[in-house]
Amino acid sequence: MKKEFKASINRALNDANLTGALGKFSEAYKVNRAKAYDGMDFEALRSTVAEAKSKAACHLDEVADVFKANAEALGAKVFRTRDPQEVKRYILQLAKDKGVRSVVKSKSMATEEIHLNRALLDEGISVAETDLGEWIIQLAGQTPSHMVMPAIHMTKEEVAEIFSKEVDERLSTDIPRLVKVARNELRPKFLAADMGISGGNIAVAETGSIVLVTNEGNARLVTSLPRIHVALIGVEKLVEKFESVAPILDALPRSATAQLLTSYVSIITGPTPNDDGSEKELHIILMDNRRTEMAQDPKFKQALQCIRCGSCLNVCPIFRLVGGHVFGSIYTGGIGTILTAWFDELKKSEDIQGLCIQCGNCKEVCPGKLDIPEMIMEIRRRLVLEKGQPLLQKAIFGVVNNRRLFHGMLRAASVAAKPFSSAGFIRHLPLFLADLTDGRSLPAIAEKPFRDIFPEIVQPQAKEKAVFYAGCLIDFAYPETGVALVKLLNKAGIEVVFPEEQTCCGAPALYNGAYEVAAQNAVDNIQALLQQEAQYVVSACPTCTVALAHEFGKTLESLGQTEWMEKAQELAAKTVDLSTLVKRLTDEGRLSFEEGEGLSKITYHDSCHLKRTLKVSEEPRELLQKAGYQLEEMFECDMCCGMGGSYSMKLPEISAPILKRKLQNIKETGAPVVAMDCPGCVMQIRGGFDQQEGGVKVKHTAELLAERLKG
Known part of the structure; x- marks a missing residue:
């Protein structure tokens, strides 16, 4: 990672105001979101949302054409373009033709995406953001740190300082007073503006309508007071039918801010009259900027199901530590990483994709059913294909893929680490390795790995067999866990088999984009684990279980190695995590535990x-x-x-x-x-x-x- 990127991480981590504000919000959000969805079938709701968005994404050109025809029949002017530069040219030419000198804006990440404000200011046109958070950011000279709450990273003290400079008056941190200042400052801008520019949360092809969702009501002023309204909307906001609006409106506020509903929902269908009786000009710009290309990509098409609620940011353990600005200047968080890779360029995501820890929180709460971790892994893969693996990483995976060499080195490491280890831990490492023991000790490599202990374990002969996949940590650091597993299964009448040819599950390579390495790991393990007849392949490591049951087949298929697919599916069908298997055996009466009071x-x-x-x-x-x-x-x-x-x-x-x-x-x-x-x-x-x-x-x-x- 670049030094500047590391520096930005450290600045964020050392900003107590930032981490404090984000931490408190994240804690409260989880509780409040659960309350907001209480009594609702979230899975059914998000399936409905995902289906509606996916259906439109499959036919973007046709849906956009229907929207254009219906909106224009109502009197709107619709302009669609793939080129973000054409968007700016259209708006600037319109402003020039109509003598526009001042613009008010609301609800549009798309304008941030194409840096519209700078283009307008360069032409001498004043621009005022009117969403409170966006206005704060504009006055501070910053970019949004969150899709829904752009100023979430700022404290009331910082806002008071910014407002004080704007009005040339020393202001306290009293929030109602600060809101009143904002209202007083923005009201004249609404009244004087020649053009209002908004985004849109939804664009309905069936009716030619655009839907805006806000909490402050400013979007209504932006779209109604100026004589010209320009709505800049990414084509991913399109849905086919008006019936799709209600499910999105059910999900959006609950997922974004844990509210049951927002204060204002505006549905604009055609232009409305101005105060003087003339008809307002309504210009709707459907911006592509690689969205159609994304819709045609089988790995990334699902990204167009995003409703821009920001829930993925709200539950991300990384976002709540570093905030949005570390991710870049426009879109933030996991979804922001994906959008940056597409709307900007792949290499711009090179550093930020590394922030994802693959915990899956975002996938669990996403109302559009996006698998953000999977898409970030695909970004890593494409970066490796484009740039190759880093030399150190390539060397490490080269060792890992050589089973005998890898295991030999681990055994050697057990001896080499003795000067640094005590009571089973390595507490301090020298020189450039010191960071690895900053905040935690590392496990010492076991003097005797599980693979050496296993032949010494006396097992009952049994018809039912389970192949044990240990994974690297249980094999070489925590053999006692493997011994416990054998004890449990033996007690249930299951004989355990341990193929010595098993090797790394490939997760380290896969999560670093080195799919070819992961595929070789998959093949090696398929051969090792299926060489004996057994009812189960059991693992006590969830990451390894996921690799065996889910990733082997997907990785091999993605590389076209279909000759191994049948075996990968056979392995997946037999694979089970230890707790699930033990629970099954306990329910069947094959395992029981000592009863006891007052245990730990x-x-x-x-x-x-x-x-x-x-x-x-x-x-x-x-x-x-x-x-x-x-x-x-x-x-x-x-x-x-x-x-x-x-x-x-x-x-x-x-x-x-x-x-x-x-x-x-x-x-x-x-x-x-x-x-x-x-x-x-x-x-x-x-x-x-x-x-x-x-x-x-x-x-x-x-x-x-x-x-x-x-x-």
């Missing part, structure tokens, strides 16, 4: 891949309680711990505060033990508590259950 109070941390991709969250909780543990839920139990695989090594400055927050939430439960199903999370959280000397034990669920087996 524990809390549980949901691993991102387990909860959001594998949809497993209740199973481990039920098992732990059946085993006699008292479960105390922590605050934000399903928020990322900051591990993210190699993320914690690439961006330790972001990973560390996420971890710190997680450790605090665990400690506040008062539980002496925290359970989890992911060895990566164990590594992160156990290492954090070691450096804090916090006294909380960190255990994999498998170990806690194995300790309580009956008999």
Whole structure:
């Protein structure tokens, strides 16, 4: 990553006002959003929204033509262009022809996208943003940090300072007073403006209508007071039928600000009369700027289902730490990364795509059903295809793909790390590696990996077999988790098989865009894991489980390696995470646990891949309680711990505060033990508590259950 980009991250992280404001909002948002959707079927609603948006995206040209015909039949003038420069030329020529000297604006990220304000100012035309947040940003000389709340990063003290300079009066931080100042300053601008420029939340082809959603009412003034109204709308805002408006209006305020509804919904269908009786000019510009191209791309077409609610930003653990400006000057957050790669250029996303930790929070709450993490992974892939892998990364993956070399190096590392390790941890590393132990200790490589322990485990012969896929961490850092897994399955009458040919699951390569490396990992593991007949392939690592059950097939298919698809599907059908399998075996009466009173109070941390991709969250909780543990839920139990695989090594400055927050939430439960199903999370959280000397034990669920087996 570039030095300037790293510097921008550090500036954001060290801005207490920024992180404080975003942190409080994020906490409140999750609670309030849940209340806003209470009693509604969110999955059904977002399926309806996604279907309506996707249907229009599949036929953008036809839908745009219908919209143009219907809007023009009502008296509007519709201009459609693929070139953002033509948009600016159209508006500037219109302003020149009509003698426009002043413009008021509302609700338009599209104007930010093409830097319209600068073009107008260069022609001597005054421009006033009228959304309160946008006006604050304009006075501050900044760009929006959020799609819906552009000034969310600013405190009331900062706003008071900006307003004081604008009105040449010392203002307090009294919010009603500041709002009154804004109203008094903006009102004359509305009355004097020759042209109003707005965006549009929805454009309805069936009726030629544009729909505007606001909380302040300023959009109504922008669209009604000036004699000319220009609506600049990206073609992705198009829907075919008017019936699609209601579901979007149900989802938009609830997802954007956790409101049941917004204060103003304006539906503009054709021009309206001016005060003097003349007809207002209504110009609707449908801007493309690669949106049609995006609609034709099978990987990115889904991005056009976005309704610009910003919910992906509101739940992102990275956004709430660094804010929007680190992502760039226009669109922010995960969706902003994707839009930047398309509307600007791929290389502009080179640094910001690395901010995504792949936790999946955004995917879970998106009312348009966008898989933002998947699209960001595709950006990484295309960057690798365009620029190649970084040399260090290429060397690392070259080692990982050589199973014997990789395992040999891990064994050697166990010896080499001894001078830096103590009590199973590496607490300090020298020189340029020091950042890796800043905020957490690292696990020492086990003296005896699981693959060496496994042949010594005495197992009962059984007809039912499970192939155990250990993954790198359980194999070489936490072999005790593997031993616990074998104990659990043996007790249920299942013999465990451990193919030594298994190797890295490919997740590190996949999440860094090196799909060819990940595909080779997939092939190697398919061959290893399917060489014996078994009913199950079981893993105690959710990331590895996701790779085996979901990613192998997709990766191979994306590279055209269809000869392995059948085997990949066979492997996926057999793959199961440990908690799901143990819960099934317990329900069948094949496993039981000792009953006991007064056992340790524990809390549980949901691993991102387990909860959001594998949809497993209740199973481990039920098992732990059946085993006699008292479960105390922590605050934000399903928020990322900051591990993210190699993320914690690439961006330790972001990973560390996420971890710190997680450790605090665990400690506040008062539980002496925290359970989890992911060895990566164990590594992160156990290492954090070691450096804090916090006294909380960190255990994999498998170990806690194995300790309580009956008999």
